[in-house]
Amino acid sequence: MILFIVISFMDLKVALVLLICVPLIPMRQLGSYFHIAMNGMAASDKLFAILEKEIEEKQNVKLDSYSISAHNLHFGYTDKEVLQGIHFKAFKEMIGFVGESGKSTIVSLLMGQYSNYRGELMLSNYEIKDINIYPYMALVSLESYLFSGTLKDNLSVAKDASEKEMNSVLEKVGILDFVHEQGGLNMHIEKRPFMETKTFCSQCKVHCYKKDKREQIRKVMRFSGPRMLVYHPIMAIRHLYYQITDK
Numbered sequence: 001m002i003l004f005i006v007i008s009f010m011d012l013k014v015a016l017v018l019l020i021c022v023p024l025i026p027m028r029q030l031g032s033y034f035h036i037a038m039n040g041m042a043a044s045d046k047l048f049a050i051l052e053k054e055i056e057e058k059q060n061v062k063l064d065s066y067s068i069s070a071h072n073l074h075f076g077y078t079d080k081e082v083l084q085g086i087h088f089k090a091f092k093e094m095i096g097f098v099g100e101s102g103k104s105t106i107v108s109l110l111m112g113q114y115s116n117y118r119g120e121l122m123l124s125n126y127e128i129k130d131i132n133i134y135p136y137m138a139l140v141s142l143e144s145y146l147f148s149g150t151l152k153d154n155l156s157v158a159k160d161a162s163e164k165e166m167n168s169v170l171e172k173v174g175i176l177d178f179v180h181e182q183g184g185l186n187m188h189i190e191k192r193p194f195m196e197t198k199t200f201c202s203q204c205k206v207h208c209y210k211k212d213k214r215e216q217i218r219k220v221m222r223f224s225g226p227r228m229l230v231y232h233p234i235m236a237i238r239h240l241y242y243q244i245t246d247k
Contacts, residue, residue, distance in 0.1 A: 060135075070120065070121050111137065151185050
């Protein structure tokens with residue numbers, strides 16, 4: 001009845017097209033399920049290929065001092081090079097990479113994810129692709145993956161560390177006090193506390209960092225904020241708009 005009422009307000013040609021298409025809707029849904037199944041099969045092929053891949057044994061080294069350097073570094077995922085003649089050197093300091101492309105690629109190379117580069121990429125006096133770097137280097141991604149359970153369970157995924165070691169790491173990153181306020185290492189993790197309603201850090205009532213760390217973050221933001229207007233004006237103006245309207 002509803003279908004015929006709707007058709008009565010339509011042009012005859014439109015109504016005929018609608019009547020022809022209605023029986024095809026289940027076929028279209030079936031086609032979408034076929035694509036889902038094919039994506040699952042492709043994903044399983046990749047997964048099994050990873051599981052069957054032989055682990056390359058790399059040299060374990062002991063380092064007393066640390067430095068990272070690159071000399072005439074070249075790399076490309078295909079024949080086209082993403083990195084061309086890169087040079088840098090860092091000791092006990094913070095170093096940042098800026099630009100339109102290549103930043104994530106450099107991080108991937110530093111973490112040993114690709115070894116088919118040309119030039120030198122060194123950890124102290126050792127070529128990164130030849131040694132086991134994981135006792136000395138770690139990747140902190142912008143997208144953190146937390147599993148349902150306790151904080152202690154999440155911190156134990158990569159290493160069976162003691163509670164003393166965990167608390168030491170939490171103190172170094174400036175969130176030990178916050179963790180204690182939430183119940184310590186046994187605090188249960190289900191989801192982020194604010195999700196989509198998370199406000200700006202300057203307006204947040206729950207501070208994840210100690211006072212001195214927050215002041216360091218402010219210094220970085222004061223330095224980078226004006227430069228954002230030059231390199232990314234639309235993004236900077238949008239950020240200012242949301243900051244003002246959320247107050």
